[in-house]
Amino acid sequence: MSAYEKNEERLRALWQELMSDEENEKSGPLENNGTSDEYQPSSNDSDSSESCEPPPRKKQTRKEIGEVSLSENIANRPIINERGSYEWYPADGKALKTFSFTEESSGFQSRLYGLYNKEAVDFFRLFVNNDILDLIVLETNRYASQCVQKDSLPHSRIQKWTPTDRDEIEKLLGIIIWMGLCPFPSMQSYWKKNTIYPNCLPSIISRNRFQVLLKMLHFNNNENLTEDRLQKLSPLIEKLRESFQQPIIPSEYVCIDETLVPFRGRLKFRQYIANKRHKFGIKLFKLCLEYGYTYDFKVYCGKSKDENVSVPSKVVMDLMEKLLDQGRTLCTDNYYKSVNVKRI
Template sequence: MLKKIGREEQQAIQASESPEDSESDNSENELAGEFSPDDTDDSTKEDSSDSEEKGSSDSEEEKSSDAVAVQQKHEEPDATVWTSKDKKLMWHPTHEVAGHYAHPRIPTPGPTLYACARLTSPESAFALFIDDEIVEQIVEMTNLQGLRTSNRWSLLTPQELRAYIGLLLLAGVYRSRHEATSSLWGEKTGRPLFANAMSHRRFAEINGMLRFHNVQKPKQHHANKLSPISELWSRWNFRLQKMYNVGRDVCVDEQLIAFRGRCNFKQYMPSKPAKYGIKIWALCDAQTSYAYHLEVYTGKPPNGTRETNVGMCVVLRLTDSLEGHTVTTDNFFTSIPLAQELKKKRNYLLGTIRKNKPELPSKLTKITGRKPLSSIFGFTRDLAVVSYVPKKGKNVLLLSTAHKAPKVDNGDERKPQMILDYNKSKGAVDHLGQACGTYSTRRRAQRWPMSLFFHMLDISAFNACVLYKAVNPSWNAKKRYIRRLFLEELGNSLIMPEVLRRKPETAAGEKQAAEQQHEAAAPTTKRKQCHLCTEKRIASNACDKCGNPMCRKHMKNICKNC
């Protein structure tokens, strides 16, 4: 009630004031900044104000000041939001905006039921990839080439082709990749196993005549650069995916097969040890390095239109049959459009990203004034980016759609959890190349299809070893060179049928010699007291007739006839 009376008195006082006083009050209000933006447009509006506007000046000034405050609040940028370089994405430093998604279920990682039902030996594991259909196709095309070009060509049989593959595997076990084939069959430097399985002349004939397609159809080369081996490669690649279920984490990277001959799609990669060769895109299981899907890069297509976003297209093709997996890539493949496309297929992306991407904010790309071992996180609803400074002047950027929280390890380096997960799965393809290069079947070749064929044998042998160890975990479990033992047993089983066909007595003798060598390598019985000595004397020999232990004092040397 008191406030209401005071307001009526104030209105009466303002009404009794002169126009000069009202003008002075208006000028004071203008100096104080309590005016609406419309009053500053034209000075004539102030002179034409009537007594009704003067009576309600206080209420209008309060409303105008509130409107200006609200307008300024919306115009000021939010300090907790970072805008990307292209002004299309808003990044937040907290993970409150990140959405939470449940990972879809995936098949049980490991060999499929189809493979488990057929795994009985290393040879059967290898036959899951180089099956009878592939062997018969190679035999048919090789015989066509041999009959077409040579009058003395004897028909190649599947058993002989398997022996040829077995010799390549054994040569890889013996680290003879850079050794001449003539020395493998030499009297002084060679190994009897090679000569018993196949003659050097026959091995050279097969190596020169080996073909994987019908050479009488040269028009296919214009439509498909990979036509000399494309049919065989597709059939083999299908079997890679049929035999194994990859785990939750997979890795996509590139490989380079060394080749310096004539090839339309030969690549130069100075960062690789081989420098020149054939590039292959590979998708591998992060835990076992199982090669799940391989694709040969043939460069520019024949129609002349170069493919754009090569890294993105490669990852989408390799992961076309996968769902619910986390794909690990390097900065050549990683991009935000790729993450969005993988999200549509319920797959996740984790990988390093280049700092020149327009979708990233400058807050994450600039490291001026930042301390070493510091991390800055940025989140959207579907994406997460971390900027980690391992040392002064270096910035590591990672993009992920599988991480939704800014977790940092408590170790000395204080690495984010995203980087730790990336380090666990980034080297699967590199480990595959290293393992295949240790015991490789590659020989010097002038034709690029042969280089791809040798690579197929290396990958098949490695995948077969992974399958066999998964089904038989106790096989040579205490030994550290399991893969060498697997390849040696596989090579011997492949060449043994051909050895028996050529020289049955030699094969039997080799088998008996191997058994004797195994018995000789077995631990001998414990030495005992001499049977005829009264004093303590350890005897290392025994009598041939009675079998009692005898020392040298009670033994006599006799000839064979006596």
């Protein structure tokens, strides 16, 4: 007999022994009359095998399930049918934690209407406020002074550096926005005196000064190095998020979705999304209000080191941190549907 046949025979014997033990348990205790080992059933215990079986469990109806108190959680009361398996019923919602939206002053704050003349530059200053401009001035001057100390060329352009101020940085940002609206063949074309390039930039700022400012433009101290991939932009991003949230109070319905900022430069967390119009860029998660207003945003820099929390759950928790337990309704697509998000 081979080893396979011996193993098969052993398993068959174990199975027969197991089945015989189950039959003995169902037959109940045996009565011995002292004369024979054979079991002689009497009239009183004719139904002993049936009496030893546990009573069947009562199947709960939907009506009984609906009579649960508000303080009792239905999920902690398993519903078992007669066959001993679980059954699922439609949730009645009585155990859910509900909040009513009571914010009466939602929307754009009316006190801001009297502070501005409602021109384009006023809306720009509403978001790019003095705190952001002061940050850019401080870090730009600091980086320029560091470059002056390191540069050993006596006739380089950086050696003639003069500290910048808030007005000059505001002009720099305005020129950059205007260049995006009026593209010219090259950077030098904006300062050419040829009549084919009509512009007023030479009367605002010189070309050399603009190029030096653009080169020295900084938003964080390079001496404070961290593991954050956005360490160059972190202070600016935090102040922009604060300025976006200041003039408006969210209404009842908010939405979280992602967007892609076109970018084809060298960047470690640059994303590629095939179904987008611009396939390469920087991915942003945005918390938007009615009419498309961006209330908050988060730059995606790759997967975090915390493996216990998924990316959609972390995005929802970070963007909704200040709006939880206030009765608001969050609208998302199926990418953000997870157990952790549903527990919020």
